[in-house]
Amino acid sequence: MSNETKAKVAIAGGGLLGRLLAWRLCQLDVDITLFEAGNLSESKGGACWTAAGMISPLSELVHSNKHIYSLGLKSLELWSEWVRQLEEQSGQDVEYRRAGSVLVAHGKDKSELLQFLRELQGKLGESARGQLEPLDSNTLAKLEPSLHGFEQGLYLRGEADINNHRLLPALLRVLHRGAVTLREHSKVNCEAGYISVNSEREQFDCVIDCRGLGAKGQIEGLRGVRGEVMVVESREVVLQRPVRLLHPRYKLYAVPRSDGRTVIGATEIESEDQSPISVRSSMELSSALYSLNPAFAEARIVETRVNCRPATMDNMPYIHSEDGLIRVNGLYRHGYLLAPAVVEQVENQVAQQLLQVA
Ligand SMILES: Cc1cc2nc3c(=O)[nH]c(=O)nc-3n(C[C@H](O)[C@H](O)[C@H](O)COP(=O)(O)OP(=O)(O)OC[C@H]3O[C@@H](n4cnc5c(N)ncnc54)[C@H](O)[C@@H]3O)c2cc1C
Incomplete structure (x- = not known):
């Protein structure tokens, strides 16, 4: 099919959804244009860059529901295959690890x-059996030798994590090579069949709005929930997998990367303030x-x-479809957990x- 007759998708x-979608849609014989307000190669802008990249349906189930859990399981299935394809196409290791995660609490907690x-x-x-393994100090020490002074823990089998600072550039690399037109520094508005940049309006057969918080005003109740993370480097402590600390006040996760760095986080504050991390948050994360x-x-x-x-208001994923427009x-807090399942839909x-329209 020639370019003139191909369907046009914007x-x-x-961010995470936009890149994954552009990559997956390359398989259809369509003409894809990806618009990004910022710079696609810099780790700024989207929440996807700030995230720790945990894919943890079990850990998240306590604060969510079975729907999120099922989508998470579906995503885990897809991630394994998608990571294999992406690494092959990009020639880059995206550090996808499926080694489960460990939860610990101090004796008094x-x-x-x-x-x-x-x-x-x-x-x-019944399905909890086989997925959750209570740990005593010996089994915990074998699994995570660097943890200190814990008498008990819980192993959540099958959970995964991915290094987003490798995944997002790998996706960009394959988009560059594929038939996707990349339009950076293009802060757009979306409506059915049209994308507007500044005063120009371009027509498309289908517009997919993946602007995250940038879509505020177009999606009722969409809000931002502030999160702060720190990245630390230690020569002495080497964790094997994501570790979560349960504490009545200070929740913490620590996600080790292959370069000796560990991402620790994350606060969750009902605010859209994006100013630097507060002293309180950095103290709480550090002491945990x-x-x-x-x-x-x-x-x-x-x-x-x-x-x-x-x-959204109920913290559930939002997919709205009408002729010429899909908003996702x-x-x-579940971008990496849910993205493949949502993207597939x-x-x-x-x-x-x-x-x-054909
Ligand atoms: C501190 C923190 C920790 C997290 N940890 C995890 C985790 O461990 N596991 C997990 O599953 N999830 C985690 N998340 C959640 C995850 O990052 C988000 O759910 C995910 O990034 C949402 O993806 P998105 O593509 O919808 O939005 P984003 O990633 O925010 O991308 C939106 C993109 O749209 C662009 N944009 C905005 N407006 C416009 C416009 N007008 N025109 C063009 N482009 C525009 C932005 O620049 C951005 O690139 C975390 C988030 C935070 C903040």
Whole structure:
């Protein structure tokens, strides 16, 4: 089919959803244009750059519901295959690891761990068996030798994580090579069949709005939830997988990367303030980290990141489809957990819309 007769698809927003969608839609014989307000190669703008990249349906189930859990399981299935394809196409390792995750609590907070386990068992029923493994100090020490002074923990089998600072550039690389037109520094507006940049209006067969918080005003109730993370570097403490600390006040996760750095986070504050991390948050994250192993005291803080998670009123993903326009948003704290499953749904809706215009 020649370019003139190919269907034209516009994707607004080059964050996690926008990049993944552009990549997956390359498989259809369509002409794709990706519009991004900022610069696609710089780690600024989207929440996708700030995230820790955990893909943890079990850990998140306590604060969410079975729908998020099922989408998360579907995404885990897709990630394995998509990562294989992406690494092959981009020639880049995106550090996808499926080594489960570990939850710990200090002795005095033992009830937090028990409560967490009970809630998960209650929500999962029989299927909890085989996915959740209570750990004593010996089994914990074997799994995570760098944790210090914990008598008990919980192993969540099958959870994964991905290095977003490798994934996002790898996606960009394949988009550069593929048949996608990339339009950076293009802050756009979306309506059915049209993208507007400044005063120009361009027509498309299908417009997909993936602008995250940039779509505020077009999606009722869309809000930002501030999150702060720190990146630390330690020569002494090496974690094997994501570790979460349960504490009545200071929740913490620590996600190790292959370069010796660990992403720790994250605060969750009902605010759209994107100013730098507060002293309070950095103290709370640091002291929770120190309590995993006092040797973390000598770690160096190499970076801090702040951004807002795009969330709907009920914190559930939002997919709206009408002729010529699909809006996808509200991935909240579950972008990496849900993106493949959500993208697959959107791919089907795009295919249906394009069939109608063919
Ligand atoms: C601190 C923190 C930690 C997190 N940790 C995790 C985690 O461990 N696991 C997990 O699953 N999720 C995590 N998340 C959530 C995840 O990052 C988000 O759910 C995900 O990034 C949402 O993807 P998105 O593509 O919808 O939006 P974004 O990633 O925000 O991308 C939106 C893109 O649209 C662009 N844009 C905005 N307006 C316009 C416009 N008008 N025109 C053109 N482009 C525009 C932006 O520049 C941006 O590039 C975390 C988030 C935060 C903030």
